[in-house]
Structures are given as structure tokens and as C-alpha cells.
Amino acid sequence: MTLAILTEKPSQGRAFGQALGGASGSFNGEAYVITSARGHLYELAQPEDQLVNALPSDVAKMKSWNLADLPWNEGDFSWTRVPIKGTSDTIAQVRAALSKVDEIVIATDLDPTGEGDAIAWNIIDELHLHGKKFSRMEFTDEAPASIQKAFVKRRAIKSMMDEGDYRKADFRNKFDFLTMQFTRVATVSAAQKAVLRQGRLKSVMVNLVGAQLEAHLNYVKIPEFQNRFRDENDVLYTNPAEPRFATQAEVPQGYRASKVILDSRTNKRTAPRRLLDLAGLAARLSGKGVKADHVLATYQKMYEDQVVSYPRTEDKTITTEQFNELLPFVNKIAGVVNVDTSLLTQRAPRKTHVKDSGAHGANRPGPKVPASLDALKAKYGPAAPLIYEELARSYLAMLAEDYLYESQDGHLETYPLFVGRVSVPKSQGWKAVFFDQDDAKSDLPAGTEAPSENTTGLGTIGQPIVYEIVPPRPEAPSMKWLMKQLEKRDVGTGATRTSTYADVTSDKAKFPLLNDKRGKITMTENGDMSYRLLPGTRIGDLGVTEQVYATMRDIAAGTTTAEAELAIVANWVRDDIETMQRNAVSMRKELGLSEVAQQKEKADGVWAVTGEPTKFNREWSGHKFTDKEVDQLLAGLEITFKATSAKSGNEFEAHGKLADQIFTKDGKDHPYIGFKADFGPKVDAKGVEQPQAKWCDHVFTAAEVKQLLAGDKIFIDDFVSKKGKTFGATVHFGEEDGKPGKKIIPEFG
Known part of the structure; x- marks a missing residue:
């Protein structure tokens, strides 16, 4: 029996090959072949392609951005997947490997969100391979020992929907x-x-x-003033119960200098910060002018050459195997980023940073140590040395000693309720490797004052001062x-x-x-x-x-x-x-944006003229089409109705049908389908020729139409010429010499 190990990406496949003895072969008495995806190979199809037994009108609604067509009914969705562009060769290669074996071993990432399971099961589902035997390799990292152990102790799987990690990843994908x-x-x-x-x-x-x-x-500086003391070492002494005042002049001046009493000295330490994740790395580099997308692109290239670790990890720690793997390269990495190796005395795993859980481990340098930062810049671009130095210093700080300081607490002899505290650094430890003042500020809770720090500790005499308390401006x-x-x-x-x-x-x-x-x-x-x-x-x-x-x-x-x-x-x-x-x-x-008209109601259906689903405005010149009129228009028929002129407010009889039309905006032509009125003459039910509804931008009223049909001449003063000029003229409805049919004939003078 042969089994296929499906990994998430080629680099992972190579790591598995190194651990098991090649891209194919035998391990622990079992024949295997390794095949790799490239992350997701499939994605959900467009919304309009998800509908089950959809009518053309349903598809049109799904494509619509009309709010009347929302929300979607997710129960109508088939949740169809389609191959992601550019994945056809990978799909063919994976299909060839998986279809020939008896057992498929899922060896994609173990993500908290189940994304690795989704990558594998979507492939299996789309390739219709559910009749196979399935198992899952659960590995803490890609070290050979971890992979070998996971292979031997892989877990049998009944089916895709029995896997909780797949179900939750599938839900999140559909939700998004x-x-x-x-x-x-x-x-x-x-x-x-x-x-x-x-x-x-x-x-x-x-x-x-x-x-x-x-x-x-919108920050407004509103200071308050309070009595405090300051000693010769710039340490402040504060009484929380001391009242605050709106102005400096209001503060009573009743205090005098007082001796400082030292209450305690306590040695304290802080361990190195946890290792960087991708967001933390990109955030630090953003202040140096490196865009997030540039960090992602450069990091990926460096990862593919094993200069840095897997980028999209969710781990905050590394495993013992990963720690031991990188330990021989520590001095070389330190040399590249100019860190004094004498600071790196903690060569045993720290419990705070090294835990045997997770998959890829936190972001860190890779086993391929570059010759120099300049070499990285030459190969990967200007962001590469910045990325490497941040990752390397973050990792090396874990190998340095704790930051040591002495915390001194004291009070004033004359005014014991006024207390002060200061930190006196004793050993910089990891801060000498990976720390700056921005880090110190960002560690403080919002609105918190930075604690006093000096090299001498508390002073001897506290002098009274009026202290200005300024609420910090939100950053x-x-x-x-x-x-x-x-x-x-x-x-x-x-x-x-x-x-x-x-x-x-x-x-x-x-x-x-x-x-x-x-x-x-x-x-x-x-x-x-x-x-x-x-x-x-x-x-x-x-x-x-x-x-x-x-x-x-x-x-x-x-x-x-x-x-x-x-x-x-x-x-x-x-x-x-x-x-x-x-x-x-x-x-x-x-x-200061202009008010906009409400979104126009649309009618939709299949237009008989083209056989395609279409949408058009349901209202035209003050008239809303009835359901019957909508059906007639979709059937390609002409309809007649009472409309209202937007210019004059006069009511007139309009007739027309749906047609392909074009409107021009910003110098561009935009095609659309909509009702198109026919303003030419028409014949009524008795065969009598009727005057056109509009002439030179004037829409004839019902009374004017009656006069024209009676052969009367009428004067109208709001005709508009092709050049946009308003003019008056006497018109009648009749035949022009030598021409068939009746029309509006003007008389000037």
C-alpha cells in the first residue's frame, strides 16, 4: 500500500523529504510519495455563480448593487469553488499524486483557524477523492524528529466533515x-x-x-496644578490625596523643604520580550518608511531561501527542536547584525520563549545565515537588511540576561504622605540587544506617566513645587x-x-x-x-x-x-x-458633499429582444410602470401611458418601448437598457393620426392636443431651438405640401 503526503507548500514538502528520506520512498515500513500545494488552490466562485437552479432574473439580482436586492439568501448558495488563477499546473501535479495512492495523509499547517485543513480538504473535495483512506500528521515543527514522529503517530480520519478544524475554517471562509x-x-x-x-x-x-x-x-490641553516635591535627582514625590486646582495661582504655598527617607531597596528583573510576529515586525519597519506590502513581498523571498522562518506563523514561541536547530548559528547571526556575543550568555532554552507546542514557531532568522546585511540588500532589496536585523535582534535578545534594576521607595520626613519611587538600572541585559526609547513608551498603559529612572537613586532633600499636570494628548x-x-x-x-x-x-x-x-x-x-x-x-x-x-x-x-x-x-x-x-x-x-437622489427602483427580468436578463428604471417622467407594463416592456411591446413633463409640469401621453441606449458622462459613453419614448406622430385606435407628444422641447397638454386635432392654430412661447434658445411660434397640425402624413407645422412672424 502506498500513501501520499499532502503538504501545504513546496518548502514544507522539501522539509518532509529531508526528514523521511526523499520526495518518495519508504519510512517505517510504509511506501510514500510527497506532493505539495501552494497554499489555497481553490476559492469560492462569484456570488452570481453560487445559485442553485437560478433563473436569469435571480442571477441579475445577485449581480445587482441595488439595496432592494439585499440581503442575499445564503440558503440558495451551492458554495461552488473554482481554481485560483495560475494554479492549474499545481492542481494537475497534486491530482496525479493523490489519485494513484490508497491513503492520503494531510500534512498541511496546524492553524488555530483551521486554514491548513481547509487547504487540504478543499483539494480532496474538488478532485472527488473521498473514497480514499485518510489520516492527519500533527507536528509541532518541521524539524526531522518532529516530522518522523508525526508520520508514525498519524491520526486516522473518517471524513472531511468529521474534522472540527475543517468545519470552523469552512464557516469563516463562507462568513467572510x-x-x-x-x-x-x-x-x-x-x-x-x-x-x-x-x-x-x-x-x-x-x-x-x-x-x-x-x-x-480634537485634543484640548486642560492642565491642573498640584503641590508636589522634587529632589536633587529629579525624583517627584506625590500625595494622591493632595487637591488639584485649575490655575497655578490657586495652589496654596504652605510647604517647606523636607528630608527624604529611604524606605526600601528591591532588586528586580524583567525577562526579554516575546518574539516578533509578522504584524509586529511590519509595524516596527513602517516607522522606517517600509510599506507593509513591501515587507510581505521581501520576507517571502527571503523565506524561500531559508534566510528567515515561515512568515505567516501564529506561534509566539519556538520549540526545543527549533531552538537547538538555530543554536549553532547564534554567533554568526550576531556578527551579521553587530551584536556583542559576550551579551548572549543564556544558551539554554528559556521557558518563557521555548515551548513544545505550535507548528512553525515564531518569526526568527533561518538556518541560512547571510554573509552580511549588504549582501541581503544586494539580493533582496533595501527592505531585506532591515527585516533581518529586527528578527535577529529580537531572537538574540532571548539569549541575553534579564534586565536588572533596583527599585527604591521613599517618603518625605516632614510630610510622610508624599512618596517617591525611582528605578536604578544595574545591568542592561537584553535591552542592550533589542530596545529603544520608543519601546519604553509603547510599554506604558494609555495615560500613564513614565516612572522615574536614574543612576543614583533617591535624593536627600525634597523641595516643594507647583506641578503642572497635563493630560497626555492621545497619540x-x-x-x-x-x-x-x-x-x-x-x-x-x-x-x-x-x-x-x-x-x-x-x-x-x-x-x-x-x-x-x-x-x-x-x-x-x-x-x-x-x-x-x-x-x-x-x-x-x-x-x-x-x-x-x-x-x-x-x-x-x-x-x-x-x-x-x-x-x-x-x-x-x-x-x-x-x-x-x-x-x-x-x-x-x-x-460638504452634495445631497443625492434616492436610489431608483429597478424592474428586472429577461428581455425578449436579447433573451438575456436585464434591469431598467421602473419610473419614467413621473410614471411608475405597473407590473403589467413591466411584462409588456420585457416582451418587447410598445406601451402608452400618462407622463408628466419635468420642465413644465404638464401631463402628456407617452408611448414607447425598451431599447438599447447610451448616455455620456465625463466624456465617456455608457450603454444601458431603458424605456425610450417615441415622440413622433402615432395613430389612435380609430386610425386617426395624432400629433407628436413633444415638439422643440415643448410637451403638448391634453387641451393643446385637442385644439391641434381640431385644426386650430395655437401660439406657444416656450419652444427651444437646437441651439438652446427659447422662441415663440404659431403652430398647427397638418400636411406639408407634397409630403405624406401630418406633422407640427410652425408659422413665424
Whole structure:
């Protein structure tokens, strides 16, 4: 019996080959062959291609951006997948390998979101290979020992739907697919020349940045004043109960200098920070002018050459195997980034950073150590040395000693309620490897004052001062700030945050939502509109992601189903249509945008002239077509009805049918299908020729038509010439000499 090991990507396949003895062969007495995907090979088809037993009118509604056609009924979807562009060769190679074996071994990534399982099972499902035997390799990393152990102890699988990880990944994929509706809702509600892309993560990013920008820009400095003391070493002594005053002049001056009493000295230490993830790396580099999409592209190339580790990992630690694998290269890595190896004395695994769980391990340098940072720049571009130095220093800091300091506490002898504290550094430890002042500031909770730090400790005499307390201005939003907010709220994964941020800030995007200038974030015009549409919406609610992840866990556990949970999206869309349209009124007012007409109601169906589904405006010149008239128009028939002239307000009888037409806007022709009136003469039911409904832009009233039919001459003063000039003339309805048929004949003078 031969089995096929399906890995997620070629680099993973190579690691498996090295561990098992080649791309094919025998291990532990079992014949195998390794085949690799390239991430996802399939994606969900377009919404209009998902409908089961769809009529042409159903397809037209699904393509529609008319809010009357939302929400979608997800129960009508077949959830059809199609190959992703450019994957045909990989699909053929995987098909050839999997179809010939007795057992398929799933060896894709073990992701918290189940994405690796989805990659594998979607391939198996699309290739119709459910009749095979299946098993799952569950490995902590790609070290040979881990792969070999996972191969021997692989877990048997009954079927795709028995796998909780697949079920939760499938649900998330379908849920995110349905959120495309919110882009249509936002775009139509804004009624501007832009597509406002919404989504579970995009909307949260816009909401967070918009609120922080408002807080930063609207900040008003309102100081308070309080009695405090300061010693000769610049340490402050504060009594929390001391009253505060609105002005400096109000503060009573009743204190005098006092001796400082040292209460305690305590030696303390802090361990190195945890290793970087992709979002943290991209955020640090954004301040150096490196765009997130550039980080992603450069990192991927470096990873493929094993210069750095797998980029899209969700691990925050590394395994013992991974630690041991990189240990022989530590001094060489330190030399590349100019770190003193004498600082790297902790060569044993730290329990805080090394744990035998996870898959790829946290982001770190790879086993292929470059000759120099200049060599990286020459091969991969200017972002490469910056990426490598951040990763290397983050990793090497783990091998340095703890940061040591002495915490000193004291009070004033005369005023014991005034207390002070200072930190006295004793040994920089890991801070000498990977630390800067921005790091120190970012570690503080919002609104917290930085603790005193000096090299001498508390002073001896505290002098009374009037201290100005200024509430800190909310910081301007930056990529580093945003990634911290998302991580704190557990919104998205490190890799997803980075790729989504790259998407919404991309210079290549037609409608970007955010601007990134060296890591500082501002709103684009589209982002500002989006932010003002989001208050009170479900798609902009931070709690939605928490709810989605809770639902994913329930689906994996089998306590609920995707079908039941996806049904709630329709209600969210209904709610958000109302909310966004309400918000759009204030949005246009605040941004000085012109008011827009309400979206016109559409009629739809199959037009007999072409046999294709079509949509057209249901109202024409003040007349709303009845259901019967809609059916007649779709059948290609001509209809007659009473209409109202928009110019004069006069009622007139119109007749016409659907036709292909063109309107020109911004110098471009736009084809459309709509009702086209025939303003030429017509014959009534008795065969009597009728005057045309309109001549030179004047629509004849019913009384004027009666006069013309009677042969009367009438004077009208609001005719409009082809050059746009208004003129008056006497007209009658009759025959012109030598020409058949009647027409409107003017008389001038």
C-alpha cells in the first residue's frame, strides 16, 4: 500500500523529504510519495455563480448593487469553488499524486483557524477523492524528529466533515464571503464615485483609526496644578490625596523643604520580550518608511531561501527542536547584525520563549545565515537588511540576561504622605540587544506617566513645587499603535492583520481607505466616508470578530452548525442598510458633499429582444410602470401611458418601448437598457393620426392636443431651438405640401 503526503507548500514538502528520506520512498515500513500545494488552490466562485437552479432574473439580482436586492439568501448558495488563477499546473501535479495512492495523509499547517485543513480538504473535495483512506500528521515543527514522529503517530480520519478544524475554517471562509454585501451597502449609501470596501477586519481598522484621529486632533490641553516635591535627582514625590486646582495661582504655598527617607531597596528583573510576529515586525519597519506590502513581498523571498522562518506563523514561541536547530548559528547571526556575543550568555532554552507546542514557531532568522546585511540588500532589496536585523535582534535578545534594576521607595520626613519611587538600572541585559526609547513608551498603559529612572537613586532633600499636570494628548494613530489595538482585542492573526493593512493602505489600490506615511496613519477621502458610515453598524463592531471566533469554536466542537450561524448575516445586512443610510445623511453634511437622489427602483427580468436578463428604471417622467407594463416592456411591446413633463409640469401621453441606449458622462459613453419614448406622430385606435407628444422641447397638454386635432392654430412661447434658445411660434397640425402624413407645422412672424 502506498500513501501520499499532502503538504501545504513546496518548502514544507522539501522539509518532509529531508526528514523521511526523499520526495518518495519508504519510512517505517510504509511506501510514500510527497506532493505539495501552494497554499489555497481553490476559492469560492462569484456570488452570481453560487445559485442553485437560478433563473436569469435571480442571477441579475445577485449581480445587482441595488439595496432592494439585499440581503442575499445564503440558503440558495451551492458554495461552488473554482481554481485560483495560475494554479492549474499545481492542481494537475497534486491530482496525479493523490489519485494513484490508497491513503492520503494531510500534512498541511496546524492553524488555530483551521486554514491548513481547509487547504487540504478543499483539494480532496474538488478532485472527488473521498473514497480514499485518510489520516492527519500533527507536528509541532518541521524539524526531522518532529516530522518522523508525526508520520508514525498519524491520526486516522473518517471524513472531511468529521474534522472540527475543517468545519470552523469552512464557516469563516463562507462568513467572510457573505460580508461582501457590506461593501455594496456602504458604497451605495455613500453615493459617491468610490467603492467603499468593508469587511470584518477592514471595517475595524477604519473604525479604530478614525476614532483615534478624532481624539488626537480634537485634543484640548486642560492642565491642573498640584503641590508636589522634587529632589536633587529629579525624583517627584506625590500625595494622591493632595487637591488639584485649575490655575497655578490657586495652589496654596504652605510647604517647606523636607528630608527624604529611604524606605526600601528591591532588586528586580524583567525577562526579554516575546518574539516578533509578522504584524509586529511590519509595524516596527513602517516607522522606517517600509510599506507593509513591501515587507510581505521581501520576507517571502527571503523565506524561500531559508534566510528567515515561515512568515505567516501564529506561534509566539519556538520549540526545543527549533531552538537547538538555530543554536549553532547564534554567533554568526550576531556578527551579521553587530551584536556583542559576550551579551548572549543564556544558551539554554528559556521557558518563557521555548515551548513544545505550535507548528512553525515564531518569526526568527533561518538556518541560512547571510554573509552580511549588504549582501541581503544586494539580493533582496533595501527592505531585506532591515527585516533581518529586527528578527535577529529580537531572537538574540532571548539569549541575553534579564534586565536588572533596583527599585527604591521613599517618603518625605516632614510630610510622610508624599512618596517617591525611582528605578536604578544595574545591568542592561537584553535591552542592550533589542530596545529603544520608543519601546519604553509603547510599554506604558494609555495615560500613564513614565516612572522615574536614574543612576543614583533617591535624593536627600525634597523641595516643594507647583506641578503642572497635563493630560497626555492621545497619540496619533500609527501602524504600531493599530497592531497593538488589534492584538489586544484579539482581532485577526498577525499575518492577516499585516496583509489586510497592506491592502487598505496600498498605493496601487483604486480606493484605499488609509494613508501610511512612515508608519503614521491618516484617512483617505474614501476612508473618511467609510468611518462616518460605520457608527452603530454590525460590520464595524469589534465584537463581531469575537463572536465569529466563538462561533468557530462551537462549530469545531459540534455544538452548532455553519448553516445556522451564517443565517444571522442577512439580519446584520438589513440592520446595516438602515444604519448606513441614516449615517450617510450626516456624512454628506459633515464632509460638504452634495445631497443625492434616492436610489431608483429597478424592474428586472429577461428581455425578449436579447433573451438575456436585464434591469431598467421602473419610473419614467413621473410614471411608475405597473407590473403589467413591466411584462409588456420585457416582451418587447410598445406601451402608452400618462407622463408628466419635468420642465413644465404638464401631463402628456407617452408611448414607447425598451431599447438599447447610451448616455455620456465625463466624456465617456455608457450603454444601458431603458424605456425610450417615441415622440413622433402615432395613430389612435380609430386610425386617426395624432400629433407628436413633444415638439422643440415643448410637451403638448391634453387641451393643446385637442385644439391641434381640431385644426386650430395655437401660439406657444416656450419652444427651444437646437441651439438652446427659447422662441415663440404659431403652430398647427397638418400636411406639408407634397409630403405624406401630418406633422407640427410652425408659422413665424
